[in-house]
Amino acid sequence: xxxxxxxxxxxxxxxxxxxxxxxxxxxxxxxxxxxxxxxxxxxxxxxxxxxxxxxxxxxxxxxxxxxxxxxxxxxxxxxxxxxxxxxxxxxxxxxxxxxxxxxxxxxxxxxxxxxxxxxxxxxxxxxxxxxxxxxxxxxxxxxxxxxxxxxxxxxxxxxxxxxxxxxxxxxxxxxxxxxxxxxxxxxxxxxxxxxxxxxxxxxxxxxxxxxxxxxxxxxxxxxxxxxxxxxxxxxxxxxxxxxxxxxxxxxxxxxxxxxxxxxxxxxxxxxxxxxxxxxxxxxxxxxxxxxxxxxxxxxxxxxxxxxxxxxxxxxxxxxxxxxxxxxxxxxxxxxxx
Amino acid sequence: xxxxxxxxxxxxxxxxxxxxxxxxxxxxxxxxxxxxxxxxxxxxxxxxxxxxxxxxxxxxxxxxxxxxxxxxxxxxxxxxxxxxxxxxxxxxxxxxxxxxxxxxxxxxxxxxxxxxxxxxxxxxxxxxxxxxxxxxxxxxxxxxxxxxxxxxxxxxxxxxxxxxxxxxxxxxxxxxxxxxxxxxxxxxxxxxxxxxxxxxxxxxxxxxxxxxxxxxxxxxxxxxxxxxxxxxxxxxxxxxxxxxxx
Numbered sequence: 202x203x204x205x206x207x208x209x210x211x212x213x214x215x216x217x218x219x220x221x222x223x224x225x226x227x228x229x230x231x232x233x234x235x236x237x238x239x240x241x242x243x244x245x246x247x248x249x250x251x252x253x254x255x256x257x258x259x260x261x262x263x264x265x266x267x268x269x270x271x272x273x274x275x276x277x278x279x280x281x282x283x284x285x286x287x288x289x290x291x292x293x294x295x296x297x298x299x300x301x302x303x304x305x306x307x308x309x310x311x312x313x314x315x316x317x318x319x320x321x322x323x324x325x326x327x328x329x330x331x332x333x334x335x336x337x338x339x340x341x342x343x344x345x346x347x348x349x350x351x352x353x354x355x356x357x358x359x360x361x362x363x364x365x366x367x368x369x370x371x372x373x374x375x376x377x378x379x380x381x382x383x384x385x386x387x388x389x390x391x392x393x394x395x396x397x398x399x400x401x402x403x404x405x406x407x408x409x410x411x412x413x414x415x416x417x418x419x420x421x422x423x424x425x426x427x428x429x430x431x432x433x434x435x436x437x438x439x440x441x442x443x444x445x446x447x448x449x450x451x452x453x454x455x456x457x458x459x460x461x462x463x464x465x466x467x468x469x470x471x472x473x474x475x476x477x478x479x480x481x482x483x484x485x486x487x488x489x490x491x492x493x494x495x496x497x498x499x500x501x502x503x504x505x506x507x508x509x510x511x512x513x514x515x516x517x518x519x520x521x522x523x524x525x526x527x528x529x530x531x532x533x534x535x536x537x538x
Numbered sequence: 539x540x541x542x543x544x545x546x547x548x549x550x551x552x553x554x555x556x557x558x559x560x561x562x563x564x565x566x567x568x569x570x571x572x573x574x575x576x577x578x579x580x581x582x583x584x585x586x587x588x589x590x591x592x593x594x595x596x597x598x599x600x601x602x603x604x605x606x607x608x609x610x611x612x613x614x615x616x617x618x619x620x621x622x623x624x625x626x627x628x629x630x631x632x633x634x635x636x637x638x639x640x641x642x643x644x645x646x647x648x649x650x651x652x653x654x655x656x657x658x659x660x661x662x663x664x665x666x667x668x669x670x671x672x673x674x675x676x677x678x679x680x681x682x683x684x685x686x687x688x689x690x691x692x693x694x695x696x697x698x699x700x701x702x703x704x705x706x707x708x709x710x711x712x713x714x715x716x717x718x719x720x721x722x723x724x725x726x727x728x729x730x731x732x733x734x735x736x737x738x739x740x741x742x743x744x745x746x747x748x749x750x751x752x753x754x755x756x757x758x759x760x761x762x763x764x765x766x767x768x769x770x771x772x773x774x775x776x777x778x779x780x781x782x783x784x
Binding site for chain 2: 401411416472
């Protein structure tokens with residue numbers, strides 16, 4: 202058994218919906234993170250944050266990839282997850298002094314993450330009612346408006362969110378193992394959705410909305426389901442971010458984050474789960490490399506320009522990203538052809 | 539006389555001064571193939587759009603199995619058993635052939651597994667099992683048309699509207715498609731309506747033919763009757779264009 206990249210080719214006898222994509226990706230992440238942690242211990246924090254990115258981008262891919270609608274608003278769901286986790290896990294004594302207005306709810310860490318995911322899913326269920334009736338660019342811009350609304354709420358609901366200065370003293374500690382485990386959970390959720398009848402119907406609508414309607418696909422409803430699932434996963438990633446970083450502010454979940462994640466998905470390949478994972482890994486690598494360059498040359502801005510160039514080059518040279526529609530799977534030699 | 543599975547009465551559709559469909563009735567019985575013909579611009583595709591819910595009539599009503607479906611969306615009509623195909627096949631390009639059929643079978647069958655086994659049956663029926671894992675975009679135009687037809691059948695329709703199945707196909711492909719169409723009509727409980735320019739296809743497949751011209755029905759009858767109808771000859775073949783299609 203070797204891991205191979207499988208492309209859908211004519212008269213390929215293998216199933217593109219292969220069971221092994223999730224285990225293969227989980228193994229890939231474990232190997233990459235293991236090697237980086239052992240070889241470059243100073244990058245341990247970066248590695249954990251990259252896994253937060255994996256959960257987020259995989260969540261965003263489940264909507265953008267299956268529906269064909271790019272979202273500029275999913276970082277709002279990350280914010281909801283992060284604030285939920287912060288509010289429910291900041292120790293009570295700290296909360297009384299620093300954030301007296303916060304609701305007095307306390308949850309154990311894993312439950313706090315799930316609560317953040319559920320709250321994000323609930324928000325998606327509500328805003329999705331009008332939003333998912335829009336098509337194409339209008340829907341994308343609608344998600345962008347959502348991002349701005351959540352950003353401004355976080356900035357101005359001082360009592361609950363700590364306002365523009367943000368939140369600190371979140372019970373810290375997202376171990377690499379936990380981050381890997383959550384990544385596997387996210388991959389499994391998204392893959393299961395993708396392989397369900399709902400995921401398939403939505404991909405059909407992505408390919409040809411008229412034909413999909415003619416076969417009874419209720420497009421707005423299918424988009425809505427996908428939106429809720431992806432919001433849940435992105436909410437989880439927000440909780441992970443809160444735990445990993447310990448402190449954050451509304452601007453942590455705004456334009457810079459959105460651009461970074463969108464770049465990852467575009468570069469990796471929005472139609473592929475493997476693409477989402479590889480996008481995070483490759484852009485993280487690029488970003489960290491350019492940071493070294495920035496420090497050495499005192500030239501600030503190299504990171505942003507480099508990432509923008511990566512996005513531009515991808516759009517020009519390989520519009521469907523590194524992966525296209527291919528997925529990583531385990532296959533016996535020869536099975537992939 | 540058996541009940542019509544699909545019927546429409548008094549359909550009218552106007553576009554900015556042009557009446558594309560002008561007071562048209564139609565009826566299709568289970569097991570029957572109705573041919574819909576007429577010169578370019580006669581209103582055939584508009585009529586199909588009205589019947590299938592991709593466009594709404596200004597007046598008139600559409601019935602499926604006795605129920606008024608005039609106000610239902612295209613997707614709702616499809617889930618009730620009224621399915622169409624398209625001139626360009628409109629295959630889902632980045633889905634496999636099998637997935638194309640599974641999408642269609644799912645709303646009726648509910649479970650993914652049952653939809654998949656239905657899809658596999660139909661792929662075998664259409665003799666395209668070898669292509670089941672091929673992405674739709676890699677198929678030839680003729681094969682796309684066949685897959686499009688099988689995909690429509692996978693939805694288990696009680697009425698099926700087929701828009702120009704043979705357009706752009708070569709003779710071999712066109713014959714293959716005609717055989718599949720007549721096999722489907724004989725083996726499944728479906729009422730079919732076929733729009734087609736190729737008179738050979740229409741005359742060999744259809745039990746009844748309805749002729750439109752300038753949005754109006756000018757004749758309905760058996761293929762033989764239609765072939766001899768003077769109004770049809772004038773409208774359809776013109777006085778000088780000869781007999782190219784007949």
